Amino acid sequence: MSAPISPPTTERARRLRTKLKDAALGYAFLLPALVVFGVFAYYPLYRLVYYATHEQSRFRNRPPQWVGTEQLVDTLRSQDFIQGLTHSGLYMIYTVPLGLFLGVVLAVSTHRRLKGIKIFQTIFSSTVASSVAVASVVFYTLVNPEIGYFKDVAWLDLSNPSSALFAVSLSSVWQNLGLTFIVVLAALQAVPDEMIEAATLDGYGAVRRFFRITVPLISPALLFLAIVLVVVALQAYAQIEILTQGGPAGSTETLLFKIADPRGVRSLGERGSLSLGLFVLTAAVAGLQYSIMAKRVTYGD
Amino acid sequence: MSAVTFDGVTKKFGEVTAVDDFSLQIADGEFMVLLGPSGCGKSTALRMIAGLEEISSGILTIGERVINHIPPRDRDIAMVFQSYALYPHMTVAKNIESPLVANKNARVDAEERQRRVAAAAETLDLTAYLDRKPGELSGGQRQRVALARAIVRQPEVFLMDEPLSNLDAKLRTQTRLELVDLHRRLGTTIVYVTHDQVEAMTMADRIAVINDGRLQQVGPPQAVYERPANLFVASFIGSPPMNTIAGTLSLGNGPALVHTDVGVIAVGDHGDAVDELRVVAGVRPEHLLLTPPDDTALRATVENVELLGHERHVVCQVGGSLMTVRQPNDTPPPANGSQVGLVSDPVGVHLFDATTTERLN
Numbered sequence: 310m311s312a313p314i315s316p317p318t319t320e321r322a323r324r325l326r327t328k329l330k331d332a333a334l335g336y337a338f339l340l341p342a343l344v345v346f347g348v349f350a351y352y353p354l355y356r357l358v359y360y361a362t363h364e365q366s367r368f369r370n371r372p373p374q375w376v377g378t379e380q381l382v383d384t385l386r387s388q389d390f391i392q393g394l395t396h397s398g399l400y401m402i403y404t405v406p407l408g409l410f411l412g413v414v415l416a417v418s419t420h421r422r423l424k425g426i427k428i429f430q431t432i433f434s435s436t437v438a439s440s441v442a443v444a445s446v447v448f449y450t451l452v453n454p455e456i457g458y459f460k461d462v463a464w465l466d467l468s469n470p471s472s473a474l475f476a477v478s479l480s481s482v483w484q485n486l487g488l489t490f491i492v493v494l495a496a497l498q499a500v501p502d503e504m505i506e507a508a509t510l511d512g513y514g515a516v517r518r519f520f521r522i523t524v525p526l527i528s529p530a531l532l533f534l535a536i537v538l539v540v541v542a543l544q545a546y547a548q549i550e551i552l553t554q555g556g557p558a559g560s561t562e563t564l565l566f567k568i569a570d571p572r573g574v575r576s577l578g579e580r581g582s583l584s585l586g587l588f589v590l591t592a593a594v595a596g597l598q599y600s601i602m603a604k605r606v607t608y609g610d
Numbered sequence: 611m612s613a614v615t616f617d618g619v620t621k622k623f624g625e626v627t628a629v630d631d632f633s634l635q636i637a638d639g640e641f642m643v644l645l646g647p648s649g650c651g652k653s654t655a656l657r658m659i660a661g662l663e664e665i666s667s668g669i670l671t672i673g674e675r676v677i678n679h680i681p682p683r684d685r686d687i688a689m690v691f692q693s694y695a696l697y698p699h700m701t702v703a704k705n706i707e708s709p710l711v712a713n714k715n716a717r718v719d720a721e722e723r724q725r726r727v728a729a730a731a732e733t734l735d736l737t738a739y740l741d742r743k744p745g746e747l748s749g750g751q752r753q754r755v756a757l758a759r760a761i762v763r764q765p766e767v768f769l770m771d772e773p774l775s776n777l778d779a780k781l782r783t784q785t786r787l788e789l790v791d792l793h794r795r796l797g798t799t800i801v802y803v804t805h806d807q808v809e810a811m812t813m814a815d816r817i818a819v820i821n822d823g824r825l826q827q828v829g830p831p832q833a834v835y836e837r838p839a840n841l842f843v844a845s846f847i848g849s850p851p852m853n854t855i856a857g858t859l860s861l862g863n864g865p866a867l868v869h870t871d872v873g874v875i876a877v878g879d880h881g882d883a884v885d886e887l888r889v890v891a892g893v894r895p896e897h898l899l900l901t902p903p904d905d906t907a908l909r910a911t912v913e914n915v916e917l918l919g920h921e922r923h924v925v926c927q928v929g930g931s932l933m934t935v936r937q938p939n940d941t942p943p944p945a946n947g948s949q950v951g952l953v954s955d956p957v958g959v960h961l962f963d964a965t966t967t968e969r970l971n
Contacts, residue, residue, distance in 0.1 A: 506662050507695035511759075512683035512713030525699040 357588075360581025376578075384582035389575075393564035393583065394590070396474060400563055401542040401594075403478035404485065408538050409531065411482065412489025417519070420497045430494065437487030445551040448480040452552075470560035473553055477561050480548050485541065489534055496530035497523070528606040536598055543591050564590070612673055612766035612799045613638045614659060619668030621654050621823075628654045630823040632668070641793050641800045645810040646820035647846070652803045655820070656769050659801060660689050672766060683713055688760035689769040692776060694752045696744040702755050703740040706730055709763040730758040733792070750781045761796065770802045774809060786812055807847050811835070819843045837960075841967035844892045844960060850923060852892045853933040855908070856964060861885045865956065872929040873908035878956035881971030888964035895936040897958025900924060900950050907951030908933075915943045926950065 361381045363373035384390055419429050436444060451458050454468045463469075465476045500523060508522045524531075546565050549555060554571070555562040567575065568583045575583075614636040621629040629651040636642045644652040657663040658670060661682035670677055677685050688709065696705050706727050710718045718726070731737045734754040744752055753773060760768055773789075774782045790813055793800055804810055810817045811831045819826040819834065819842070827839035838844035844852045857870035859880065866880040868891045875891050883889060901907050910926035910933065922943055924935045933952065937943075944950060961970040 501693065501695065503691045503693050503695040504697065506660075507689070507691060508697075508708075508712070509662070510660060510682050510687070510689050511709040512716065514714070517712070517714070522697060525697075 354588075357581045357584050360577045361585050363578060365577050373578075380578045381582045381585065384579050385586050389567060389579075390564070390583060390586055392559070393562060393567045394586075396560075396562060397543055397564040397587075397590070399474055400478050400481070400545060401539055403475055404481045404542045404545075405535065405538045408482045408485045408489055409534060411486060412493050412534065413531075415486070415490050416493035416497055420494060430490075433490045434487050434494075436484050437491060439484070439487075441484060441547040442551060444484045445480055445548040448483065448548075449552055452476055467553055468557055470558050473557055473561050477545075477549055477552050478542075480552060481542065481545055484548075485538060489538070492530050492534055493527065496527035500526045532599075532602050532606050535602065536595055539594055539598060540591060543587065543594070614642075614767055614799060614801060615669075615671045616655070617669040617671070619655070619658065619670055620666045621651070621658060621663060622666045628823050629658070632820075632823070632825055634818055634825060634828060636799060636801060638673075639797050639799055641790075641802065641813060641815045643810040643814035643817045644801065644803045644820055645805070645807060645817050645846075646826075647805055650820045651823035652805075652820045653771055654823075656689075656771055656801060656803045659685075659767065660687060660769055661685055683716075686766045687769055688763055688765040688767075689771065690753075690756045690760050690773045692772045694744075694756040694773075694776075696752055696755055696759075698744050701741055701743055702736060702747070703727060703731075705744065705755055706736075706740075706758045706762050708759060726762050726764075727758075730762040733761065733795075734758045749777055750785065753777065753785065757792070761792075766799065768798055768800045770800065772804050773802075774804070774806075782809075789813060807849065811847070817847075819846060821846075837969070838892075839969050841890060841892070841962045844962065848894060850895050850934040850936070852894050852960070853898065853928075854890050854892045854962075855928065855931070855933075856888070856890050859883050859885065859887045859889045859961070868959075868961075870908070870929070872910070873951070874906060875908065875954055875959060876906075876956045877959045877961060877971070879971045880961060881969075883961055883963075883970040887970075889970065890962045890964050890967070892960040892962060893954045893958055895923065895934045897955045898933070898935040899953045899955070900935055900937065900944060901953050902951060903949050904951040904953075907953045910950050910952050912944045912946055912948050912950055914946060917943070926952065928952065 361384075362375060362377055364376045364380055365373045415433050419426055419433065439447075449457070452460065452462075452465050452467055454460055454466065459465050464472050465479070466472045467476050504522065504526070505518065508518045513521060543563075544565055545563060546569055549561050549563060549566050550569075550571060553561045555566050564583060564587045568580050568587065570580055616632050616634045619629060619632045620627065632651075632655060634642075644655060646652045654663055658665050659672075659677075661677070661680070665678050672685060672687070697708065700708070707723055710723045710726065727740075728737070731740055734757055736751070736754055736758055739747060739751060739755075744755065747755065753776075756773070774785055777785060786809060802809075802813065814831055816828060816830055817834050818828040821842050827834055827843045834843060835847055838847060838852075841854065845854065855868075855870050855872075855875070857868040857875070859877075860867050860869055861880065861884075866877040866883075868875040868877060868889060870891075875893070877891070903909065908928055910928045912924060913927050913932065914925045916923040916925065917939065920939065922937050922939050924937060924944060926933050926935065935952065959971075962968065963970055
């Protein structure tokens with residue numbers, strides 16, 4: 310026996326070692342993202358479920374008691390949740406269609422080669438640079454019931470329970486215009502000139518050309534905006550806090566406002582339950598939107 | 611009647627003149643190719659026929675109608691774009707049908723539409739693809755859909771803006787044949803823009819050579835090739851390009867001669883040229899012969915020999931510039947660096963005025 314015969318497992322063992330090393334490297338790269346997700350998304354979600362399923366007595370030195378789904382079900386059946394749901398829903402209905410419509414109108418009107426059009430484009434996209442709080446304060450100066458410029462406009466009255474939610478939602482519409490405008494304008498600019506020229510030569514008039522050719526071609530951007538605007542609407546908080554603090558008579562208390570609970574009227578358990586309700590609502594709405602609209606969206610070549 | 615006439619048409623973009631006093635008559639049923647380098651104004655001229663560009667001055671007519679201010683949809687034309695411009699969200703059938711449903715006023719009824727779409731698809735071999743979307747088709751198929759969309763409306767004039775540029779070489783050759791065949795079958799006027807002179811030579815009834823917004827020459831391919839009207843046309847048409855050399859014409863007893871720094875060229879017909887005129891002589895590669903160095907020939911050094919199988923191109927250094935000679939491949943090629951003489955067939959010598967670049971003979 311001259312040369313030692315290497316055992317057949319060495320090759321396999323070496324390959325396995327390489328695979329493990331590759332996997333370890335992969336996980337090492339994922340680790341920062343996993344940590345962030347874990348700390349800021351998964352752990353809070355776990356804590357929410359914890360709060361929803363435990364009752365914290367007013368005597369803070371007593372540990373929370375497990376109550377199962379009892380608290381969750383009670384809260385989700387309460388008037389509080391239904392009212393919050395209704396207000397969030399209305400807020401969504403006020404801000405999303407109007408926001409999309411105005412964004413498209415503004416983008417279409419500034420999508421042309423005119424001298425000085427860039428000034429208008431800058432003005433219309435400017436709200437993307439302001440924070441919600443600042444924009445809300447600015448809006449407040451216009452609709453302030455005592456000294457605001459529009460204080461006498463009935464449907465913008467912040468002190469009237471029937472118009473307050475709409476007035477606050479208008480503030481959101483205005484703030485969202487920057488983002489909506491930029492995204493739609495970018496989508497319009499991506500439509501090839503030759504396609505519009507071909508449509509003109511085919512004989513489409515300007516209006517038909519817009520709805521038959523342009524809109525399908527910008528539909529991915531519109532779907533994106535629809536989903537984003539819905540999520541933003543369901544997360545509206547700062548504008549409500551600044552403009553109405555939830556009043557008058559709770560008429561602007563959206564679900565998120567109730568969860569944030571700035572005046573401390575709800576227990577942690579109730580707020581956890583409300584949060585889970587909002588979570589399910591957001592997921593359901595986004596999913597529904599996507600499944601309905603994604604079929605009609607074309608990703609052209 | 612579908613003749614297209616440009617009468618002194620000019621197009622300015624601000625200070626820049628893209629098309630300058632352009633006058634051209636395109637006959638009914640003719641395949642007219644607008645040929646020129648990038649930026650020469652040929653596409654602008656085409657887009658003015660389409661109505662996609664405003665005409666700054668001059669008159670443009672189709673048939674008897676002046677179309678300067680008629681909107682594109684009412685001009686009875688169809689255009690095929692370089693990028694095909696198919697609607698990605700519609701099926702092939704809907705794309706082809708598009709011109710028939712777009713204009714509410716001129717809407718064709720459903721049965722007739724079906725018939726025409728089917729006929730167009732049949733003509734261009736697209737019947738199997740009618741339910742697909744453009745994104746699922748190859749480049750050549752998309753181009754045929756663009757053509758089908760153009761023919762379905764049975765227009766007076768077809769406009770084509772470099773439709774073969776986005777195709778690979780083999781497909782280009784095939785599609786050239788199909789386009790010529792289509793023209794023969796339909797008999798409609800076609801105005802075709804390209805920078806590729808091979809396309810122009812093989813497809814056109816007549817070629818209009820354009821440079822810097824001005825019409826340089828118009829005529830059948832062979833005429834433009836054999837008698838270029840100026841130096842630009844001479845060097846643009848023909849591959850390999852025409853060889854040119856500057857010199858002075860001398861007329862005396864015997865044949866006319868052009869005296870250059872590197873030798874003498876005999877000229878057959880010297881046309882209107884006068885004695886002592888500074889000229890540029892042009893000779894096509896097929897009219898040059900390689901000889902041993904001689905007093906009566908141009909002095910040249912062989913730079914490179916390009917073998918093409920059936921023939922070879924001998925590239926020579928003559929004075930400061932390069933000249934190409936086409937030779938059959940039946941004898942051993944000259945060695946690189948060898949000194950040779952170039953003799954031209956006097957009949958094949960073109961004379962151009964050195965200052966005006968216009969043809970003299």
